[in-house]
Amino acid sequence: MTITLTDTLQHWVNNAPFSGDGESRTGKVYNPATGQVARQVAFASKTTTEQAITAAHTAAKEWGATSLARRTAIMFRFRELLASRKNELAAIITAEHGKVLDDALGEVNRGLEVVELACNAAYMLKGDYTESASTNLNVHSLRQPVGVSAIISPFNFPAMVPLWFFPVAIASGNAVVLKPSEKDPSSSQWLAELMKEAGLPDGVLNVVHGDKEAVDTLLTDSRVSSVSFVGSTPIAQYVYSTGTAHGKRVQAFGGAKNHMLVLPDADLDLAADMAINAGYGAAGERCMAISVVVAVEPIADELVAKIAERSKKLRVGDGTRGCDMGPLITGEHRDKVAGYIDAGVASGAELVVDGRGGNVDADGEGFFLNPTLFDKVTPDMSIYTDEIFGPVLSVVRVDSFDEGIDLINSSPYGNGTAIFTNDGGAARRFENEIQVGMVGINVPIPVPVGYHSFGGWKASLFGDQHAYGPEAFKFFTRNKVVTSRWLDPSHGGINLGFPQND
Ligand code: NAD
Numbered sequence: 001m002t003i004t005l006t007d008t009l010q011h012w013v014n015n016a017p018f019s020g021d022g023e024s025r026t027g028k029v030y031n032p033a034t035g036q037v038a039r040q041v042a043f044a045s046k047t048t049t050e051q052a053i054t055a056a057h058t059a060a061k062e063w064g065a066t067s068l069a070r071r072t073a074i075m076f077r078f079r080e081l082l083a084s085r086k087n088e089l090a091a092i093i094t095a096e097h098g099k100v101l102d103d104a105l106g107e108v109n110r111g112l113e114v115v116e117l118a119c120n121a122a123y124m125l126k127g128d129y130t131e132s133a134s135t136n137l138n139v140h141s142l143r144q145p146v147g148v149s150a151i152i153s154p155f156n157f158p159a160m161v162p163l164w165f166f167p168v169a170i171a172s173g174n175a176v177v178l179k180p181s182e183k184d185p186s187s188s189q190w191l192a193e194l195m196k197e198a199g200l201p202d203g204v205l206n207v208v209h210g211d212k213e214a215v216d217t218l219l220t221d222s223r224v225s226s227v228s229f230v231g232s233t234p235i236a237q238y239v240y241s242t243g244t245a246h247g248k249r250v251q252a253f254g255g256a257k258n259h260m261l262v263l264p265d266a267d268l269d270l271a272a273d274m275a276i277n278a279g280y281g282a283a284g285e286r287c288m289a290i291s292v293v294v295a296v297e298p299i300a301d302e303l304v305a306k307i308a309e310r311s312k313k314l315r316v317g318d319g320t321r322g323c324d325m326g327p328l329i330t331g332e333h334r335d336k337v338a339g340y341i342d343a344g345v346a347s348g349a350e351l352v353v354d355g356r357g358g359n360v361d362a363d364g365e366g367f368f369l370n371p372t373l374f375d376k377v378t379p380d381m382s383i384y385t386d387e388i389f390g391p392v393l394s395v396v397r398v399d400s401f402d403e404g405i406d407l408i409n410s411s412p413y414g415n416g417t418a419i420f421t422n423d424g425g426a427a428r429r430f431e432n433e434i435q436v437g438m439v440g441i442n443v444p445i446p447v448p449v450g451y452h453s454f455g456g457w458k459a460s461l462f463g464d465q466h467a468y469g470p471e472a473f474k475f476f477t478r479n480k481v482v483t484s485r486w487l488d489p490s491h492g493g494i495n496l497g498f499p500q501n502d
Helices: 046-065 068-084 086-097 101-119 160-171 186-197 212-220 233-245 268-284 300-312 331-346 401-410 424-433 469-475
Strands: 011-013 016-018 026-031 036-042 128-134 137-145 148-152 175-179 205-207 226-230 249-253 258-262 290-296 350-353 372-375 392-398 416-420 438-441 477-485
Touching: 011 046, 011 186, 016 046, 026 086, 046 137, 046 148, 046 175, 046 205, 046 212, 068 086, 068 101, 068 160, 068 186, 086 101, 086 186, 101 160, 148 160, 148 212, 160 175, 160 186, 160 226, 160 469, 175 212, 186 205, 212 233, 226 233, 233 249, 258 268, 258 401, 268 290, 268 300, 268 392, 268 416, 290 300, 290 401, 300 350, 300 372, 300 392, 331 350, 331 392, 392 401, 401 424, 416 424, 424 438, 469 477
Parallel strands: 148 175, 148 226, 175 205, 226 249, 258 290, 258 416, 290 392, 372 392, 416 438
Antiparallel strands: 011 016, 011 205, 026 036, 128 137, 137 477, 350 372
């Protein structure tokens, strides 16, 4: 198998490239490290998206009836292929997203965890059985696939986020239409080709590229049963309200503003290292990035000095050259993030490290910003309230642990958070009282392992089922309960009363 990164990337339907209704709308895909357009990507029209849904809808019936043994055998083969070729995928991620190669490989490895989970589908989908619930009456429950699952993913994890969903959806017996981000679409195409190589039948995994037109078609077509969305909060709200209004089961993961609380007893060198890793890794373009360090006095001066010293040493540049941090996704996004730095200065925050300038190890006009650090940030500033999604770290100073907890709980977002302390009692209270879905204790980016589910609270998730882990199998299947009685010859008689168990 070779992925053909042609001038214009086409859709993937029924295990083959698909040009759809010959639509002319396309988008540009950049190499963010050079600023050059690498290729074009076709944008699916309503008709093309409907054709992909038709392929999935047709495939879903037979695939849903295929034995678990056969379905999971394909997943095992896919797991082996992906593990043996992960460097190839990492290179595609770096070329289109810009994140450094090590980080891209980390993304693939976290995606592999979910493929391994999907290999356990037979165990995860086991039903329940009750014998003799009533006289001669048995009850069992079983889980059946929902049918056609739509997956709409963001640019920042072009391989991992699709892998959060499609392996479990498919292992559970559904057919999928995946609409990846139009900014870095090739990883999804590569994964779909690999699924074909693993033996997946035609139509079970389809990829359409594009924008709102494709998304709206997926949200409104009656043949789509479930929608898994990951992206910014406003779009997540829109997807959730539109999809549910059209009778679909929807999980819509939104944006974030993640805080890291550092108590005075913490190891400040460890906390500074972790703030750097979680604040500037992937140039801050992670939904679990730390964007606010909450320093409980009297340690703020010392902590800020340690973070500043480390941030100045980071090597920024082309992700293929062994740098620490790569570019932002587009020039437009880089300018937006730089605008937040201007706004932070104008609102009176103390600019400790200015990322608007400095050296970059790359050729051409890539979309770079160096790490930026603000101190004495207050909750009314836009650098505090908004999800910047760039390498901009803010320090907010508070006088007490309680003040720190109140600040974090006041955020409209609730994706991830972390506490740094050596005090077990404080950590326990934090874990209990914090209003956030994923909590780290001396761990800055607490993305759960594949067999625990991932999901935030408040404006970071609309819908009640989280991604991967046990909740994914619930999301991608419907429960059915069967009550059965096999009559013995002594039974009989009419009784119009409500059935009771005896
Ligand atoms: P985005 O919201 O711009 O795009 C996400 C998807 O929605 C893409 O496939 C895009 O094509 C589509 N889309 C864009 N505009 C649309 C519209 N008007 N109508 C319908 N669909 C539309 O997000 P992004 O910039 O690609 O990704 C970054 C965002 O994703 C950040 O806010 C980040 O926090 C969030 N994110 C959240 C999680 C999480 O688990 N909570 C994980 C990763 C990323």
